Each structure stands twice: as structure tokens, then as C-alpha cells.
Amino acid sequence: MGNREDLMAGAKHCLYERGYGRTTARDIANASGVSLAAIGYHFGSKDALLNAAMIEAIGEMGEALGVVVYGANQVSDDPELRFAAAWNGLRDVFVEHRGLWAAQFEALALAGHNPELAKAFEDAQKEGRLGLAAVFQGLPEVPDNEEELARGTFYQILLAGYVAQWLAAPDQAPTGQEFLRGLRLVSDSVLGAGATP
Numbered sequence: 076m077g078n079r080e081d082l083m084a085g086a087k088h089c090l091y092e093r094g095y096g097r098t099t100a101r102d103i104a105n106a107s108g109v110s111l112a113a114i115g116y117h118f119g120s121k122d123a124l125l126n127a128a129m130i131e132a133i134g135e136m137g138e139a140l141g142v143v144v145y146g147a148n149q150v151s152d153d154p155e156l157r158f159a160a161a162w163n164g165l166r167d168v169f170v171e172h173r174g175l176w177a178a179q180f181e182a183l184a185l186a187g188h189n190p191e192l193a194k195a196f197e198d199a200q201k202e203g204r205l206g207l208a209a210v211f212q213g214l215p216e217v218p219d220n221e222e223e224l225a226r227g228t229f230y231q232i233l234l235a236g237y238v239a240q241w242l243a244a245p246d247q248a249p250t251g252q253e254f255l256r257g258l259r260l261v262s263d264s265v266l267g268a269g270a271t272p
Contacts, residue, residue, distance in 0.1 A: 086128035091174030095182040126195040148213040159251030
């Protein structure tokens with residue numbers, strides 16, 4: 076790898092191990108085996124590097140989410156069983172990427188004081204929502220339209236809430252069956268039994 080790629084790998088490692096706010100430029104340089112000066116040369120600043128590393132790592136984690144949901148889509152022809160299986164399977168992704176999930180929540184809290192970070196998250200929102208809409212439907216991609224963005228937004232909210240609960244108390248995070256039960260209850264109370272979107 077070249078210095079730029081080494082820096083990205085080192086920054087991602089630091090995000091997982093140290094989090095967003097506690098990672099220093101020296102931490103990244105040590106983890107990547109590259110000089111401190113290379114950070115400025117390739118990325119302009121430590122924050123710009125961390126922001127780029129965060130977005131790239133989230134994309135890689137999204138691929139892991141996709142594999143789990145794709146597998147759940149093979150479980151059954153019943154959409155309810157697939158839905159529950161997907162959320163049960165995502166627990167393994169949470170465990171594998173715990174450090175990144177925590178760093179992401181930490182970075183979100185800091186984004187209000189960091190315009191570059193806020194912009195990086197803003198730029199990634201639409202792509203993330205369309206990606207989730209595709210993944211949960213078992214499709215390679217979906218069209219960029221209001222319907223798919225709404226679907227992706229719904230899944231994004233569920234995912235963020237699930238991760239927050241899991242980070243706070245893993246043993247109390249809901250199972251896929253509990254997710255499904257909640258979805259049924261909310262759908263019935265909001266849309267009425269048998270209603271279509």
C-alpha cells in the first residue's frame with residue numbers, strides 16, 4: 076500500500092480501537108507506520124482523514140450488513156420470517172463492528188461543532204438510505220426516488236435505534252421476533268389492520 080492507503084487503514088483501526096474524539100494524529104501515524112507530516116500532505120488535516128476513514132469504514136460495514144440481510148432473505152418466502160431473521164443476524168455485525176458503531180455515535184454528537192464532519196455525514200445520508208432500501212429488499216440497488224428514500228429512512232431509523240439499545244445494554248436489545256411484533260402493533264395502530272402503504 077502507499078502512504079495514503081496506509082493512513083486510511085491506520086485511521087480506521089484507530090476509530091475501532093480509540094473512537095473518534097480520542098484519536099490523535101500521532102495515534103494514526105503510529106497505527107499506519109507513516110509520518111505525521113504525511114497526514115497533512117495527503118488529507119490536509121487529521122480531522123479530514125478521520126472523516127474520510129469514518130465514511131469508508133461505514134461503507135465496509137454496510138457490505139457486512141448486506142451479507143447478513145441477503146442470507147436472511149434466503150431463509151423463507153415469508154416476508155415476516157425474513158424480517159425477523161435479518162434483525163437476529165445483525166447482532167453478529169454489531170459485535171464485529173462494535174468499535175465503529177460507538178465511534179459513529181460519538182462523531183454524530185460532535186458533528187454540530189465540526190462542519191467538515193457534519194458535511195461528511197450529510198453527503199453519505201442519501202447513499203446510505205438507498206443502500207438500506209436495496210439490502211432489505213434483496214436487491215443490488217434501487218432507484219433514487221421518494222419511495223425508496225422513505226423505505227431506506229425507515230430502516231436507517233430502526234438500525235440506529237437498535238444499535239443504540241445494543242450499545243447501552245446488549246442483553247436487553249430486542250430480538251428479530253420482538254422487532255416483528257412491534258412492527259405489527261405499530262402498523263395496526265397507525266395504518267389499521269390490513270391497510271396498505
